[in-house]
Amino acid sequence: MRVWIFFLFCxxxxxxxxxxxxxxxxxxxxxxxxxxxxxxxxxFDEAIEVVEDVIAENLSAVCIMPSVAMQERDCDNVCRLxxxxxxxxxxxxxxxxxxxxxNQPMCVCxxxxxxxxxxxxxxxxxxxxxxTYESSCHFFATKCSLEGTKKGHKLHxxxxxxxxxxxxxxxxxxxxxxxxxxxxxxxxxxTLYERDEDNNLLTxxxxxxxxxxxxxxxxxxxxxxxLDLLALDFEKNYNMYIFPVHWQFGQLDQHPVDxxxxxxxLAPLRAPLIPMxxxxxxxxxxxxxxxxxxxxxxxxxxxxxxxxxxxxxxxVI
Ligand SMILES: *[C@@H]1O[C@H](CO)[C@@H](O)[C@H](O)[C@H]1NC(C)=O
Ligand SMILES: *[C@@H]1O[C@H](CO)[C@@H](O)[C@H](O)[C@H]1NC(C)=O
Ligand SMILES: [Ca+2]
Ligand SMILES: [Ca+2]
Numbered sequence: 001m002r003v004w005i006f007f008l009f010c011x012x013x014x015x016x017x018x019x020x021x022x023x024x025x026x027x028x029x030x031x032x033x034x035x036x037x038x039x040x041x042x043x044f045d046e047a048i049e050v051v052e053d054v055i056a057e058n059l060s061a062v063c064i065m066p067s068v069a070m071q072e073r074d075c076d077n078v079c080r081l082x083x084x085x086x087x088x089x090x091x092x093x094x095x096x097x098x099x100x101x102x103n104q105p106m107c108v109c110x111x112x113x114x115x116x117x118x119x120x121x122x123x124x125x126x127x128x129x130x131x132t133y134e135s136s137c138h139f140f141a142t143k144c145s146l147e148g149t150k151k152g153h154k155l156h157x158x159x160x161x162x163x164x165x166x167x168x169x170x171x172x173x174x175x176x177x178x179x180x181x182x183x184x185x186x187x188x189x190x191t192l193y194e195r196d197e198d199n200n201l202l203t204x205x206x207x208x209x210x211x212x213x214x215x216x217x218x219x220x221x222x223x224x225x226x227l228d229l230l231a232l233d234f235e236k237n238y239n240m241y242i243f244p245v246h247w248q249f250g251q252l253d254q255h256p257v258d259x260x261x262x263x264x265x266l267a268p269l270r271a272p273l274i275p276m277x278x279x280x281x282x283x284x285x286x287x288x289x290x291x292x293x294x295x296x297x298x299x300x301x302x303x304x305x306x307x308x309x310x311x312x313x314x315x316v317i
């Protein structure tokens with residue numbers, strides 16, 4: 001039980017939208033003037049001549065700050081030519097950018113040896129192959145090197161921490177799991193709401209919905225509640241649980257937003273939980289009722305006891 005409270009505080013600080021395994025990284029435009037750190041003078045030897053005509057002896061300075069002597073557009077043209085194409089090019093986890101013969105950026109598998117050495121055991125991760133990897137960087141680099149193979153396709157990050165023996169989940173324990181998780185989801189939302197003054201962790205619409213839960217005097221506060229009490233509260237205050245269950249689904253369903261959770265999308269929730277809650281894997285397996293490896297909104301809601309007539313796609317956004 002304590003685990004859930006601990007976990008609540010770990011997650012409440014972040015929004016639950018931690019980056020996941022195969023998430024396509026959004027391309028950020030590096031605007032001229034935006035990011036001084038990324039421009040290295042060494043890359044621009046060839047450019048010096050061109051730029052000297054135009055302005056200063058320091059190309060990086062030119063590329064960082066369009067100077068008065070140079071129209072912004074000219075600067076852009078010069079810099080586009082000589083800027084390292086990789087500066088603007090993001091690769092998914094496990095890959096790094098390299099420039100090919102025609103100066104085009106491309107993503108190639110990272111050599112695990114170039115991953116930063118882990119600071120401690122807590123950086124280790126366990127793969128679905130039940131092998132411990134030194135860090136998630138090592139894991140994704142390895143997964144990348146297996147790209148295109150069946151083994152690579154099946155390999156996922158299972159949980160945070162070194163691989164360990166995870167006790168089998170008994171049926172009665174499995175039944176308790178959604179009770180606690182549902183209660184926890186509600187508390188995560190309430191905590192986010194309390195902290196949300198100016199963080200904008202929740203949208204206005206979401207805030208309105210949580211406000212109702214927050215202000216409801218009958219709400220069961222966060223704490224160590226018996227399973228009987230949790231079950232009773234769900235019966236009595238069923239309506240308070242509908243939104244938190246939908247909300248969590250929306251937090252996870254991001255890559256892509258399609259009403260289904262893949263293994264990868266589920267990872268931010270699963271990975272930290274598995275070492276502490278041995279029923280996590282069984283729960284999500286069981287949740288995928290049609291066993292197509294994706295958890296649909298209907299399946300998800302059903303796992304948490306939300307009635308079919310209360311499943312509402314509009315609550316997810
Ligand atoms: C070029 O400009 C950058 C940023 O203003 C500065 O950090 C760097 O020292 C300069 N390099 C030279 C060779 O002047
Ligand atoms: C996975 O590895 C751990 C540690 O090496 C071991 O204790 C555990 O029994 C293994 N689990 C399975 C399912 O093989
Ligand atoms: Ca999805
Ligand atoms: Ca399914």
